[in-house]
Amino acid sequence: GNSVTQMEGPVTLSEEAFLTINCTYTATGYPSLFWYVQYPGEGLQLLLKATKADDKGSNKGFEATYRKETTSFHLEKGSVQVSDSAVYFCALPRQGGSEKLVFGKGMKLTVNP
Amino acid sequence: DAMVIQNPRYQVTQFGKPVTLSCSQTLNHNVMYWYQQKSSQAPKLLFHYYDKDFNNEADTPDNFQSRRPNTSFCFLDIRSPGLGDAAMYLCATSRDLVGGYEQYFGPGTRLTVT
Numbered sequence: 263g264n265s266v267t268q269m270e271g272p273v274t275l276s277e278e279a280f281l282t283i284n285c286t287y288t289a290t291g292y293p294s295l296f297w298y299v300q301y302p303g304e305g306l307q308l309l310l311k312a313t314k315a316d317d318k319g320s321n322k323g324f325e326a327t328y329r330k331e332t333t334s335f336h337l338e339k340g341s342v343q344v345s346d347s348a349v350y351f352c353a354l355p356r357q358g359g360s361e362k363l364v365f366g367k368g369m370k371l372t373v374n375p
Numbered sequence: 376d377a378m379v380i381q382n383p384r385y386q387v388t389q390f391g392k393p394v395t396l397s398c399s400q401t402l403n404h405n406v407m408y409w410y411q412q413k414s415s416q417a418p419k420l421l422f423h424y425y426d427k428d429f430n431n432e433a434d435t436p437d438n439f440q441s442r443r444p445n446t447s448f449c450f451l452d453i454r455s456p457g458l459g460d461a462a463m464y465l466c467a468t469s470r471d472l473v474g475g476y477e478q479y480f481g482p483g484t485r486l487t488v489t
Contacts, residue, residue, distance in 0.1 A: 296477060298480075304482050304483065305381075305465050306418065306465065306467075306478075306480040307480065308477045308479070351417060361406050361423065361471075362420060362423070363420075363478060365417035367417055
């Protein structure tokens with residue numbers, strides 16, 4: 263089945279710093295790729311997704327580009343805010359058109375004012 | 376707003392005392408999932424329903440059961456909770472196959488076992 267390797271952290275940044283969270287995957291074919299975010303005490307929320315190679319997903323100032331050459335889907339934000347403090351998970355379908363996801367281990371981000 | 380609702384948000388139960396967690400959705404999605412998430416870990420899929428078809432993960436203990444009486448509701452039953460079952464339990468839905476469709480998560484129920 264498919265798998266994902268994700269930068270784990272934890273990471274602490276100052277407000278307005280640049281953020282990159284690395285995510286690489288191993289997959290058969292070109293599955294959709296997802297970034298989920300989990301704020302403290304809450305469930306996961308979809309942050310962004312890309313459904314095919316070279317697609318760029320974006321939301322709330324975050325971006326990630328589906329790179330088939332490097333099998334990567336790194337998450338970036340140019341200027342983080344305190345409100346971005348959360349755990350970030352990279353994910354993709356377990357296999358093919360599976361209804362199940364495989365998640366990375368998650369990266370906890372803390373942003374200080 | 377269409378959403379995934381979990382009740383209660385916090386549940387305390389005693390060791391060995393059966394407990395039921397509930398999930399409802401207004402999205403009319405075909406697929407409903409139950410995940411267990413322990414501290415600082417990724418969610419672990421316990422089982423899911425595709426419509427009325429139940430799909431159990433191979434490593435889900437028999438102690439965990441689920442019911443989906445209709446499209447909107449899904450329940451997680453823990454027959455005899457142990458201390459190791461203390462965790463956040465997340466319900467999620469998906470319109471159809473995840474290949475292109477994201478999962479929508481509820482806020483979770485945090486289970487404490489005393």
